[in-house]
Amino acid sequence: MEKLNREGIMQVLPHRDAMLLLDEAALLDDGTAEGRYRVRGDEWFLQGHFPGNPVVPGVVQCEIIAQASCMLMKDAIPGAVPYYAGINNVRFRRPVRPGDTLVVHSELVRSKMNLYVVKAEAAVDGQVCAAGEFIFMIAKQ
Secondary structure: OEEEEHHHHHHHOOOOHHHOOOOEEEEOOOOOEEEEEEOOOOOHHHOOOOOOOOOOOHHHHHHHHHHHHHHHHHHHOOOEEEEEEEEEEEEEOOOOOOOOEEEEEEEEEEEEOOEEEEEEEEEEOOEEEEEEEEEEEEEEO
16 A cells, blocks of 8 residues: 655645645555545635535535545656546535545546546545546646
């Protein structure tokens, strides 16, 4: 297992500051990936979503899933940028709130050339919050 903290994640991903949405990530021995993000409550995306009832937007949950899933293709990323190429059959099942730790599990379904298809889910305390299929394109800079 290869486990990375935020500094290690920044060696793999181009994301920085407010858009780096992982606290830790790992490429597991079985070839799957795991990522974690603790929602602190002061994030920019909670400021108006929703006043008095902060909920992590679904698109931000998808971004957290994407960043964690990039561990599956980390060897292809140096000198390149991972872009979303598609999102299929994503469902949101439970709100994510401040104080929650979102845990992402993802697995590579298939890859061809620079396209990667990943099946992933994000959960809090074992309850699935978001799940679906995510497609990435790795583009050289």
